[in-house]
Amino acid sequence: MTKLTIDDIRRVLVECAGGDEASKWTGDVSALDFDELGYDSLALMETATRLQLDYGVHLPEDEIAEVRTPGELLDFVNGRLAEAA
Amino acid sequence: MSVVTGIGVVAPNGLGVERYWKSTVEGSVGIGELTRFDSSGYSSRLAGQVLDLDVAEHLPSKLLPQTDVSTRMALVAAQWALEDSAVDVGSMTDYDMGVVTANAAGGFEFTHREFHKLWSQGPRHVSVYESFAWFYAVNTGQISIRHGMRGPSTALVAEQAGGLDAIGHARRTVRRGTPLVVTGGVDSAFDPWGWVSHLSSGRVSTGSDPTRAYQPFDRDASGYVPGEGGAILVVEDEAAARARGARIYGEIAGYASTFDPPPDSGRPPALGRAAELALADAGVEPSQVDVVFADSVGVAELDRAEARVIRELFTPFGVPVTAPKALTGRLFSGGGPLDVVAALMSIKDGVIPPTAGTAEVPADYGIDLVLGEPRKADVGTALVLARGRWGFNAAIVVRRVSPDQRS
Numbered sequence: 001m002t003k004l005t006i007d008d009i010r011r012v013l014v015e016c017a018g019g020d021e022a023s024k025w026t027g028d029v030s031a032l033d034f035d036e037l038g039y040d041s042l043a044l045m046e047t048a049t050r051l052q053l054d055y056g057v058h059l060p061e062d063e064i065a066e067v068r069t070p071g072e073l074l075d076f077v078n079g080r081l082a083e084a085a
Numbered sequence: 086m087s088v089v090t091g092i093g094v095v096a097p098n099g100l101g102v103e104r105y106w107k108s109t110v111e112g113s114v115g116i117g118e119l120t121r122f123d124s125s126g127y128s129s130r131l132a133g134q135v136l137d138l139d140v141a142e143h144l145p146s147k148l149l150p151q152t153d154v155s156t157r158m159a160l161v162a163a164q165w166a167l168e169d170s171a172v173d174v175g176s177m178t179d180y181d182m183g184v185v186t187a188n189a190a191g192g193f194e195f196t197h198r199e200f201h202k203l204w205s206q207g208p209r210h211v212s213v214y215e216s217f218a219w220f221y222a223v224n225t226g227q228i229s230i231r232h233g234m235r236g237p238s239t240a241l242v243a244e245q246a247g248g249l250d251a252i253g254h255a256r257r258t259v260r261r262g263t264p265l266v267v268t269g270g271v272d273s274a275f276d277p278w279g280w281v282s283h284l285s286s287g288r289v290s291t292g293s294d295p296t297r298a299y300q301p302f303d304r305d306a307s308g309y310v311p312g313e314g315g316a317i318l319v320v321e322d323e324a325a326a327r328a329r330g331a332r333i334y335g336e337i338a339g340y341a342s343t344f345d346p347p348p349d350s351g352r353p354p355a356l357g358r359a360a361e362l363a364l365a366d367a368g369v370e371p372s373q374v375d376v377v378f379a380d381s382v383g384v385a386e387l388d389r390a391e392a393r394v395i396r397e398l399f400t401p402f403g404v405p406v407t408a409p410k411a412l413t414g415r416l417f418s419g420g421g422p423l424d425v426v427a428a429l430m431s432i433k434d435g436v437i438p439p440t441a442g443t444a445e446v447p448a449d450y451g452i453d454l455v456l457g458e459p460r461k462a463d464v465g466t467a468l469v470l471a472r473g474r475w476g477f478n479a480a481i482v483v484r485r486v487s488p489d490q491r492s
Contacts, residue, residue: 018146038147046150046213053209 017043030071087256089334091170091319093162097133097413106430109409109438116295121275129289133312133414151214153192159224159271162317170319183236184229185255187247187270187418188221193279236263244473248421253340255320264325270418273313283311301381301408303443309383315419334429339367339482356478357394363480378424378469381408392450401451408440421471428467428483
């Protein structure tokens, strides 16, 4: 079963919405709000769409809107992948 | 009174106002073979491209996935204009700063790429940023967001005339009580779809010599060369500018826009009326105008019509006329603002740049076109003209402000 890491989340986020500083992420930063990291709701939508296409996982839009941090996004995606497996 | 305190230029023949102006006075051409894609199969292949701008050097990486090349140029030009004005944006109230830009093409290249994804891969592959990256108001919006400017803001669309309309509206916005407005225009559409859209005007030169393909007012004029880029200005209320000790390039003294009657009406085009109304708005007599920056399409019928307007307003050979855009191509919404920059620099340096490429103007045009070499002149007042395809006309009067003048 596919399981993403925080590095996968970081890579897709940077590809979709830019942000060099994300390359310096550590585990702690994954608990920061997307707002604090400078990513808005569109950045999150773009990233979610890409994750769905790349990993064949369905991420309902209304649930994505509730995700606040990269760590939460990682858990959410892996949870959906596990459900689908 | 509305004065210009900052200038940002992204032009095919120079980045930044100093390099653009040096190239313009020296006659350095920014036109070359279109290299953005393989243009070998097209009837016209010359364009005024901005080839030396590394946007990643100037913009945060988070702005790149969401912006078309035209918006990136607009953001860089706005940043340079604000730096040039030396205004401390952070110390000002956000609602005291507005943004008024013109746009003619929107985010063409970005949209072309997303449409390609839509048709080849499906709607889920289209970037969410396409929702605004295509949009005529996107440059105004992105400048507003980046610099925290929440005052009255607008986007104007009037093809090549729109840039002057934006500056005119910025002046109106200052007059209504907003102390600072970022204004001007920037366009770019040099992807294959953008290029065929340019060619659809039927007025694009098919020449292959970058120095001869676009010859405004020449007896052999055979069309224009499209360009990209433009200029962004910081326009301020004079009292506010003086209070912070700002350098003042000049005053936006008059503005007017008109629309042509239908082609079959038998009535003349309305460019002359725009020029007259702008002079009246500035309180300036034609005899007080020291130079005209002409729209100069480079198509005989349109050049002849513009020459007639200038001849009738200023008497035959009554005022120097020039068209520095022969070096850059026509920049659409960027064209008028770049001419306003050239006018302000003419005032500053006492020199009128030549119309490159043009060799011989038909005698019956009756205009004193500055040819060959720059001409020394004490320029206190300049008239800038612009026409947009489908009937748009706009005129701006730019005037010198003496250092000790008080409004």
